[in-house]
Amino acid sequence: MSKNVNSTQFRTVDVDAYDEDNYEDEAKETGDSGAAEVTERANQVRGLLNQLKTKEALKMALQNPPVGNKDASVKEQNYETVVSVLKSFKAADIDGAVADLDMVEVDILMKYLYKGFTCSPDKAASLLQWHEKVVAKGGLGSIVRVMVDRKGI
Amino acid sequence: MTTKTEQQLFVGSPVTSHAFNGALDKLVVSDNSTTVYVYAKDANGKWTKETELQKHIERVKCVDWAPKTNRIATCAGDRNAYVWNLNETTGVWEPSLVLLRIERAATYIRWSPAEDRFAVGSGARLLSVCFYENEHDWWVSKHIKKPIRSTILCVDWHPSNYILAIGSCDFKCRVFSSALKETNDKPETSGWMPKLSKFATMLAEFSTQGWVHSVKFSPSGDKLAWVAHDASINIVHMNNHDTVIRSLTPSLPLLTVIWASEDSVICGGHDNFPSLFNIVGGESVSKGIRLDVKGKKAGGGMSAMARFKALDRTGDDTKDASLDTTHQNSIIELRVKKSDSAGKCSQFSSIGMDGKIVDWNLDALASSIADLKI
Numbered sequence: 001m002s003k004n005v006n007s008t009q010f011r012t013v014d015v016d017a018y019d020e021d022n023y024e025d026e027a028k029e030t031g032d033s034g035a036a037e038v039t040e041r042a043n044q045v046r047g048l049l050n051q052l053k054t055k056e057a058l059k060m061a062l063q064n065p066p067v068g069n070k071d072a073s074v075k076e077q078n079y080e081t082v083v084s085v086l087k088s089f090k091a092a093d094i095d096g097a098v099a100d101l102d103m104v105e106v107d108i109l110m111k112y113l114y115k116g117f118t119c120s121p122d123k124a125a126s127l128l129q130w131h132e133k134v135v136a137k138g139g140l141g142s143i144v145r146v147m148v149d150r151k152g153i
Numbered sequence: 154m155t156t157k158t159e160q161q162l163f164v165g166s167p168v169t170s171h172a173f174n175g176a177l178d179k180l181v182v183s184d185n186s187t188t189v190y191v192y193a194k195d196a197n198g199k200w201t202k203e204t205e206l207q208k209h210i211e212r213v214k215c216v217d218w219a220p221k222t223n224r225i226a227t228c229a230g231d232r233n234a235y236v237w238n239l240n241e242t243t244g245v246w247e248p249s250l251v252l253l254r255i256e257r258a259a260t261y262i263r264w265s266p267a268e269d270r271f272a273v274g275s276g277a278r279l280l281s282v283c284f285y286e287n288e289h290d291w292w293v294s295k296h297i298k299k300p301i302r303s304t305i306l307c308v309d310w311h312p313s314n315y316i317l318a319i320g321s322c323d324f325k326c327r328v329f330s331s332a333l334k335e336t337n338d339k340p341e342t343s344g345w346m347p348k349l350s351k352f353a354t355m356l357a358e359f360s361t362q363g364w365v366h367s368v369k370f371s372p373s374g375d376k377l378a379w380v381a382h383d384a385s386i387n388i389v390h391m392n393n394h395d396t397v398i399r400s401l402t403p404s405l406p407l408l409t410v411i412w413a414s415e416d417s418v419i420c421g422g423h424d425n426f427p428s429l430f431n432i433v434g435g436e437s438v439s440k441g442i443r444l445d446v447k448g449k450k451a452g453g454g455m456s457a458m459a460r461f462k463a464l465d466r467t468g469d470d471t472k473d474a475s476l477d478t479t480h481q482n483s484i485i486e487l488r489v490k491k492s493d494s495a496g497k498c499s500q501f502s503s504i505g506m507d508g509k510i511v512d513w514n515l516d517a518l519a520s521s522i523a524d525l526k527i
Contacts, residue, residue: 021278023302023323103401139403141384148363148383 025150033066035074042081049088055097061085062105062112067151075153082112083120091129098133106138107145111153114146156446156517159479160200162192163508169485170213171504175220177490179203181227182504183213189227191246200510208235208248211258217271219264226251226271228259234273234283236292251292253281261307267314269336274305280319282331282352297329297353307367312374315340316356320365326379326387328357344375344391357394361385366422367409372496378418380407386420386430386438400430400438411487413515414497417527419444421484421503425476427513429525442525444518447477482506497527 016022033041041060048057061082066074089097101109113134116127134142162168166184173180180192180200189206211230218225225246228234232255235248253259257276264271270284273294278301281294303322310317315332330350332338340349345356363382370377378388386400386407407422413429420441421427428441463469475481483506490512491500503511519525 021302107401137403140405141401141403144382144384144406145362145401150362 032068033064033074033078034069035066035071035077037064038066038074038078038081042077045081045085049085054085054088054093055100057085057088058097058109059100059105062101062108065108065111065153067153079112079115079119079153082109083116083123086112086116086126086130087123094130094133098130098137101137103138103142106134107142108153110134110138110142111146111149115153155514156521157479157511157513158198159509159511161508162200162504162510166508167482167485167506168504168508168510170215171486171488171502171510172216172218172225173220173488173490173502174218174223179218180510181206181216181218181225182510183216183227184508185212187212187229189213189216189225191225204246206237206246206248209233214258214260215262217262217264219268219271222268224264224268226262226264228253228262228273230258232256232258232275234259234262234281236271249291251283251294253283253294254296255279255281257304260305263308263310265310265314265317265331266312269314270331270333272308272310272317272331274308274319274321276304278303278305278321280305280308280317280329282317282333284333284336286335295333295335295352297331299353300355300358301325301327306365307379309369311345311370312372313340313343314338316343316345316374318368318370318377318379320368320379320381322364324361324363324365324381326359326361326365326368326377326381327355328377330354330356357389359387359389359394359397361387363406366407369410369412369418371412371415372492373415376415378410378412380410380420380422382406386410386418388418388432388438390435398432398436398438402441404428404441408483408485409487411489411498411501412496413501414527415495419487419498419501421487423483425478425480425483425505427484427487427501427503429527431527442522444513444522444525445478445480446518446522479511480505480507480509 045057045061113127113131163184169183169185171182178194183189187209191204192200193203195201209229213229216227225237234251237246237248255275255277259273259275261274273281280297283292283294286293305321307320317331318328320326332340361381365379365381368379376390384402384406388398405423407420410420413419417431419427419429426445430441431439433439484503486504488502489498492498499515501513
């Protein structure tokens with residue numbers, strides 16, 4: 001049979017761009033962190049970790065994530081802060097730390113865990129240890145809220 | 154008192170929508186096909202099929218029964234809605250077409266409290282409020298379009314008949330005025346509508362992270378509750394739109410919500426059981442109390458034949474494949490059946506994707522579950 005030599009360029013057309021009623025998320029001004037706050041928080045967390053105050057460090061790291069920020073490096077920086085705290089925990093202490101968090105912080109931690117699964121798959125084993133404890137506290141609902149989140153953390 | 158009575162209405166299809174008549178002895182249901190069925194309660198209290206209403210050419214998405222005027226409204230993917238009137242002499246339900254003027258499927262339909270109009274939500278990103286025009290003897294619709302940006306999933310009427318709430322796929326729950334000049338409406342101001350507003354004026358807008366699956370006004374109409382796909386329950390009081398009481402539940406997303414009293418809601422969804430949530434101190438929502446008490450399976454043992462069959466097929470002869478909840482699949486809709494004048498619910502029903510309809514008795518449940526307080 002003859003080979004198809006016609007152009008398949010049409011497959012790369014973004015049809016949504018031509019749809020007048022296409023749904024776009026609103027770009028809302030929210031009170032989440034800017035670059036300065038993220039750096040400030042990173043320093044504070046490092047300080048707490050040096051004093052071996054791991055639980056306080058975790059709570060601090062999960063405050064006000066830069067969700068609405070368009071700058072990827074700011075989000076990356078906050079992610080590194082959270083990962084550094086998670087790394088500093090011994091397996092036995094994870095339970096106690098998760099018990100201290102409220103539901104909003106549990107949701108934020110879950111979002112960072114899933115970001116960790118995609119960005120740092122090599123750390124998956126330790127992240128899964130955290131995942132088990134966080135699901136025990138936040139339930140399947142906290143996982144659903146990660147899936148449903150439209151703005152990446 | 155039995156806490157619940159279940160009945161397998163359909164085998165192999167879900168019950169996608171249901172509604173009761175005023176006397177609660179008749180039921181209208183859809184099974185995700187083009188046919189609508191009317192069931193009647195027989196002498197044993199079981200639902201038996203009475204008639205079939207066949208007019209839609211695409212699957213029926215939603216049904217509603219107006220209890221006082223005894224009319225059934227149905228809407229379907231064929232972009233049409235029908236109002237069915239019972240011919241007293243022949244006992245036949247006669248359909249009359251409603252001109253919705255929508256370009257996409259109709260998704261939800263609800264009669265207003267006064268039953269002089271009904272609202273139809275659609276995938277065309279607009280709501281049609283339909284009322285009867287006497288001169289032409291048909292139902293006409295007026296649209297609420299702005300600023301809804303995606304498919305409407307649920308609608309609820311305020312007891313005043315002039316305000317409605319819409320939940321849609323654009324992650325928002327909104328409250329609109331539906332006061333029509335054509336029907337000589339004389340609305341009053343309230344917490345939801347501080348200034349008299351004309352039809353389609355948006356009175357409030359609330360955001361969530363997921364699709365809003367179900368929205369309901371409280372019995373007095375002062376509060377509004379909605380459940381969304383981010384597994385949250387949200388409640389707001391009309392006098393304070395800025396404070397939304399949000400409960401991030403640890404369960405799977407809830408699909409339907411009803412008010413059990415002025416301060417408590419019952420929700421059901423992908424977890425297959427209804428749960429009761431109390432509003433504590435007007436500020437927060439309590440942990441959900443599961444209303445589907447796990448009953449111990451009587452007997453528990455399988456017959457010898459069943460054991461060998463299971464052993465042959467799956468290599469395991471001990472597992473029973475059914476779930477320990479009454480509904481074997483998600484609960485699609487809850488309906489308040491009986492409630493007193495203060496709005497305290499005593500009986501409600503649930504339908505699920507497993508094709509079952511379950512009748513729940515809240516008074517009996519209250520005595521059987523230890524810490525259940527409504």
